[in-house]
Amino acid sequence: MTDLTTSSGGAASGQTGISSADLGLRRRHRKELRLKILGMAAILFAATMLFILLASIVSSGYKAFTQTHLELEIEVQEDLIPADNPARGDYQAMVEAALLDYYPDAADDERRAITSILSSGAALKLRDNVLSDPDLIGTQTTVNVPVSDNYDQLNKDLLDRDLPENRRRLDDSQIAYFDRLEDAGIVSAPINWTLVTAADSRFPELAGLKGALIGSFWALLVCFLISFPLGIGAAIYLEEFAKKNRTSDFIEVNINNLAAVPSVVFGLLALAVFLGWFGMPRSAPLVGGMTLALMTMPTIIISTRAALKAVPPSIREAALGVGASKHQVVFGHVLPLAMPGILTGTIIGLAQALGETAPLLLIGMNAFITSAPASPVDAATALPTQIYIWADSPERGFVSRTSAAIMVLLTFLVAMNALAIFLRSKFERRW
Amino acid sequence: MTTLAFALLFVLACTGYVMNRRAAQAIWADGTRLHSLSNFHGLYSLLLVVIPIFVLIILWLLLAPFVINAITVASLPADVMSEASSGQAQLILAEISSIAGGRVFGDPEPWKIDAANRLVFLNEASSYALVAAVVVLGAALAYFARQRVSAEFRARQRVETMVSGLMIFCATVAIFTTIGIIAALVFETWKFFSMVPFTEFLFGLNWEPQIPIREGQIAGAGAFGWLPVILGTLVITAVALIVAVPTGLMSAIYLNEFAPKSVRSVVKPFLEILAGVPTVVYGFFAILVVAPAIRSFGQSIGLDVSPNTALAAGSVMGVMLIPFISSFADDALSAVPNALREGSLAMGATRGEMMTTVLFPAAIPGIVGGVLLAVSRAIGETMIVVMAAGLIAKMTINPLDSVTTVTVQIVTLLIGDTSFDNPKTLAAFALGLMLFLVTLLINVFALRIVRKYREAYD
Amino acid sequence: MYDADQNRTERKVGQKDIKITARDVQVYYGTNHAIKDVSVEIEDKTVTAFIGPSGCGKSTFLRCLNRMNDTIDICRVEGNIAIDGEDIYDRRVDPVQLRAKVGMVFQKPNPFPKSIYDNVAYGPKIHGLAKNKSELDDIVERALRRGAIWDEVKDRLQAPGTGLSGGQQQRLCIARAVATEPEVLLMDEPCSALDPIATGQVEELIDELKQNYSVVIVTHSMQQAARVSQKTAFFHLGNLVEYDDTEKIFTNPQDSRTESYITGRIG
Incomplete structure (x- = not known):
């Protein structure tokens, strides 16, 4: 009996030789393949979602590991620091003065805008430096101070300069102020240790975990x-x-x-x-x-x-x-x-x-x-x-x-x- | 002082242990045969000291503030207190305790300063009393334990009884937790329904809980019908399931039957990663990526899409549930006896036919159990919806609309001002009770199905 | 449909054909050499019994005949097995189609968790053997009759197959296997999970089945082999030691190992 390989006289309808794939069988295998592909697609979908999740978080998060700083040459003025309580000195004024040195021709209303480049943490940083080393009083000292959030965004290219001015958080003149500092070469973006050494703050540049x-x-x-x-x-x-x-x-x-x-x-x-x-x-x-x-x-x-x-x-x-x-x-x-x-x-x-x-x-x-x-x-x-x-x-x-x-x-x-x-x-x- | 109490407890326990052990060893050295090893004599003393004193300290810490407050309040001038409502009395007490803590605002009346001084004195007295109690009771117990050391003393049995008692206590903590949950929810919900009629809550079509807490606050009139809230929950759950169930089942089918071993060994842990991501991260992912994507896509085809759609929150929740459903379905498929797989293959079924006609139908009870557990998870899931879904309750089933959920309402009602005497806060507990009951029902049902199913094939 | 039975009647007249030819078959589980150099010719319309101590490879060899070993990842088969002269391990052979020709009944009755009817209709359905419901009904009835269980279940075809007794379940599984009109029926210790009465019923059924099929049965019971088979193969430690007429094996074995197994000295 060799009728297995010929389709005539098989044991039952549709049953042909074991090595000749008939139409029905091919259809059945296609169905199986479809199931397999659906399964792989499901896994691929899950994998893609995980990838997008991680990628979006890393791509938006890695920029927070640096923080834009200004390297300012600050004169620690003795007359602004009460001798009995050095913690209450007017450090803000000293930092602002050091910054305004870069804009000798700025008018009064411009000065306010310029000093907004500084984070409120800038004066605190100077104060901490002075408190830990009182000898600094009356001398010139170089301090790396953080800039405020919007300028940090600007420096990290997170703020699009090409947007129309009214839809930007910084107007053209503010960007120009910052560009001048950049030209002066005092802008840097070191590792943002604040992120782990500070507690929460309302200011992003000072907030930490x-x-x-x-x-x-x-x-x-x-x-x-x-x-x-x-x-x-x-x-x-x-x-x-x-x-x-x-x-x-x-x-x-x-x-x-x-x-x-x-x-x-x-x-x-x-x-x-x-x-x-x-x-x-x-x-x-x-x-x-x-x-x-x-x-x-x-x-x-x-x-x-x-x-x-x-x-x-x-x-x-x-x-x-x-x-x-x-x-x-x-x-x-x-x-x-x-x-x-x-x-x-x-x-x-x-x-x-x-x-x-x-x-x-x-x-x-x-x-x-x-x-x-x-x-x-x-x-x-x-x-x-x-x-x-x-x-x-x-x-x-x-x-x-x-x-x-x-x-x-x-x-x-x-x-x-x-x-x-x-x-x-x-x-x-x-x- | 609390630390001191615990330190003293530690010292006393160690002393008791060493004393008893030495005493037992001394008896043994004399040549007498001990019933129990000397170590057990030591442990006997240790446990006898530690257990009651630990309970004492905890109870003291819990109850002392109440006693002290009661004494302080009782000593306040009668004319002040008789006029004060319970809320004002609370405020006065809070002010007194902040004065006692050294934070003085403005010029408090002299009687408040007196009370604060008394409070400080009472607190100190309580601490000293606690330490004294620990020392006296501990010494007494250690002495008692030491007296019992003898050759015939069955220290091991005593120790084992105490250890068993401790373990039974541990096992009942789960029961106490459940009782605590039910008691807390029922108690606060009871108060809620004394302010808001039960029928309004159950059948009302409006949910506007932002009513004024203090006089003069600008807020709505308040409405507490939970139907729009539960409807929003169901919409988001449905979206999540539409994403998660097909994806989860398909990936389980593939992993269980078709994937080569190497693929399986990579994909399974990777799905576990998806399951291990905290929900707060999914929530941020929803607002950072998914919601803007859906919104811009909707706008590009001319649809008005709200920024916090049910679709965004639901689909991200669906992604979170994929591994959950997948692993349940995988387990269910694996639990089907190999004999059925072979039986089907031996009939000349393709693997695909075997899967769809035998394995999958046989595994359906287990899979249904898993899907039900996923439903209960989706209903109870909080952070994704708190971050990505809306706050306003609407009667809508449009997934492109912004809807709110039970959990969102619980969290928003309880963040910030929480006083337990206004319906706004208590409404959260009523919702919480409903959430607990619904998820409990689903869980019990699902676990029963799963267990029945496993038994059927064991 | 009727062709098949006619064919079978014709075949019955002629001399016994060789249905399955195996030559130098080797099976490896990972590094374990489970079947060594087995060559055997299995006749049509005959019950062939594989006997031997447990772990001797008789089940493994049986599972080679319908390529069930393919479902085990680490299993590797070498050598040549042909059914009606056609190599079943040829690359062009689809195991799915092969298994429709070579039915199998397992040690433990394994009815699907479906109704009795659906259990038997399973194979015909997936292979598209019936054009309509009444044809399918016919196939199911015929299969159940051949499985010698029709009278017991004809009134409850929609009851779950798992609700039957062990012996009934096994006969249902046999009915399920014959429903696809196979030419070879492999049985892997089909009675080991059954009580003596059910065993008797199944053995009777096997005897009837040999009218139509080539039946290969693995058994650890020599009495069973003697009762139901015409040919017997004795396996020992992966080797086919002896293969001959059942009567000869049990009365006059050539190999000393066969003799000691039959007389109970190894087992």
């Missing part, structure tokens, strides 16, 4: 101190000790549901209970950390239980067999073996907590605070809420600073996740 970084640190520390022991305790109990009954089922359902409760609801809880009923301080990282801890705990419990489950029963039986108590087995053998998995889950949970914003907004961690918190009960912002504040600010300079803050946040998240992956790959044991 220090307060937010420290606030996030306190909040995460509190979150870890609460959620880690509570989460592990609960997980061990449920996994190793609890009897399968109504109560443990109820707890389990509870934990699974808590993990899926919208984060803003935890904010409402914190607002009503921690702030409203217990009278805890508003905007404090302590409260933020407690709220985040409640949200992180289910994650830690779930990953801890998975890690405990992965420890083979033979280890438990071996230890029980030599007469160890249940507690000794769990704390002496099972828990240490499960630790890498638990730590991995905890770090991933903390990374989620670091990016969490909504509950912190409700407890007031979006306040405008110009100094870094000294303790977890001081008012502070956190990294994500700082991003929210800056994204909401109208000044142009905050656009790139928001992106820069996002880059900082993402860097931390990547670092934490990398640590988690490293821990997993380094210590993971397959049984």
Whole structure:
């Protein structure tokens, strides 16, 4: 029987030889290909979105890592600085005088416009220099001072000179003032250390993330101190000790549901209970950390239980067999073996907590605070809420600073996740 | 002083541990056989000291301010307090405590300064009392624990009982959190419905919560019908699902069946990156890139597009949900037994036919569970909509219009002035309760489906 | 449709044809050499049993015959396997079409989570064997009859296939496999998940199936091989040790390994 290769007399209609692809079969394969292509298109779409997201943030954010400065030769005039209280000297006048040296023929009304090039941080910088080195009084000193936001934008080409004058933030004469400084060679754009050494400010050129970084640190520390022991305790109990009954089922359902409760609801809880009923301080990282801890705990419990489950029963039986108590087995053998998995889950949970914003907004961690918190009960912002504040600010300079803050946040998240992956790959044991 | 209290607790606990351990070792050195290892005698003392004193400190810190405030208020001149409303009383108390903190504004009345001094004194007294209580109680407990050290004492059992108790406490924290959420939401919502009729909230078609908090503020008359808000939420959720469900399912199908191992090992972690991006970043992405793009595209084809469309917020939320749906669908497809795949292939199905006629239908319960969880996520998602959606509630289903959502309203109502006695603030809690109930229902339902599905194939 | 049965009646008259020829087949799982130099000729309208201790490669070899091993990434097949003289590992051969010709029944009954009717109609539908509903109904009925399960399920064709008992499920799977009118039926330990009564029913069915198909059955039960097969191949450690008439293998094995397996000394 060789009728397999000829189409006549096949076993059934449409069935021909196994190597001759008929029309129907080709159609079926085309259908399959279409499915495949759709799948690849879906992945490509997701990849494109991720790429656009990262690219737009990096391309708008990298400019915030520099800040336009002017190198001014300033005469520190003794008569403008009260001897008994040098901090209250009229440094603004000195800086302005140094700047106006470049415009000897400027009229009075022009002078006001020219001095607006200077950031209000310029005088502060001179003051700090003088306060740290009083010998400067009465001498000439060279200081690198920041320029105000619009001119910073101009220098970074973020302000389009070709736009009609009435749609620009700087008119032609203002641009001309700045160009003169550029010609004089005193404009530079060094790395913007302010971004990490200063706290928030209304002026983009003076605003930094220090307060937010420290606030996030306190909040995460509190979150870890609460959620880690509570989460592990609960997980061990449920996994190793609890009897399968109504109560443990109820707890389990509870934990699974808590993990899926919208984060803003935890904010409402914190607002009503921690702030409203217990009278805890508003905007404090302590409260933020407690709220985040409640949200992180289910994650830690779930990953801890998975890690405990992965420890083979033979280890438990071996230890029980030599007469160890249940507690000794769990704390002496099972828990240490499960630790890498638990730590991995905890770090991933903390990374989620670091990016969490909504509950912190409700407890007031979006306040405008110009100094870094000294303790977890001081008012502070956190990294994500700082991003929210800056994204909401109208000044142009905050656009790139928001992106820069996002880059900082993402860097931390990547670092934490990398640590988690490293821990997993380094210590993971397959049984 | 709080730090000192904790430090003393630490010292006392360590002392107790060492004392008991030494005592037990001494007995052992005498040649008597101990029931429990000396270490357990030490731990017994440690836990016996730490647990009650830790609870004491926490309770003290929580309750002392209330007691102190009550004493301060009680000592205020009776004629002042009898006239003051509860809000004014709060203000007076706040002023007194700010004076006590050294921040004096203007010229306060002498009785306020007296009260402030008293407050300072009470606060200090409370701190000292706390430290004293810690020391006395701690020493007593350590002494008690030390007395119990003996060869027959079953220290290990005692320790294990205490540890078990601690663990049970940890496990119940989850329950307390749920109770806390429900209590907080229900309590504040109750107050809200005593000001705004229940039917207006549930069936009203207007949502204008910006009512004056203080007299003389310019604001609307106020209306609290939540229907336009929930409608806006649904519009944005629908847009998000339209983006996320096909993309997520298609990528899961591809990854699960067609992708070579190398592609899968690259794409899966990359999708996880998409899932790990904080929502505040997505929100900024929406206002920085997506909304302007949609707007300029709309204008180029002659459509009037509002700057914060439901489309922008919804589509970005959809991108956020892609990995969520994809990984759920991937898990569901993987959970289908290999026997079914082979059965289908052995019948001469192509892989595509196997996927669409056997694998996918078999995985549908799991996939539906995942999609439902995504719906609950979309409804509860906050930052993207707070940043990219509108504030004004409109009865519209046009995705090019600006709509608002439940979460946006919660956040905007609670940012800034929050006093718990006006409907504007409390409305947020009513919305929060609704949000909690709706997402809870969806979650319970979805988790049940997923669990049933897993059991069916285990 | 009727051609097929006529053809089969014709074939029955003539001498037994060789249906499948395998020459020097090697199978590798990664670096593991699972099948070594297997050459065998399988007859049409015959039940051929593959026996041997577990892990001897009998299932692996069976899965080569309809290229099910293609679905395992690390699996590599060398050598030549031909059905009716045509190399099934030829590049032009579409495994999809091959599997329509070579049906397979698995160790564990694996009905799709669909109705009984849809389970059986699955193959005819994807291969486009029926032009309309009544034709499809006919195919389903015929397949269920051949699967010896028609009488048990004819009143509940729309009930889920997963609701049947184990033996019924396995016969449903056999019906599903024969619905596409295959020429070869591969059975991978089809009775190992069944109780003795269901096993008896399936064995009876296999005996009937050999009227129409070339049946290859993998089994770890020698009694079963003796009961249902005409030819038996004994595999050991990836080698085909002995291949002959079943009667001969069980009464007078040539190879000492076969003898010790049959008498229970290796297993």
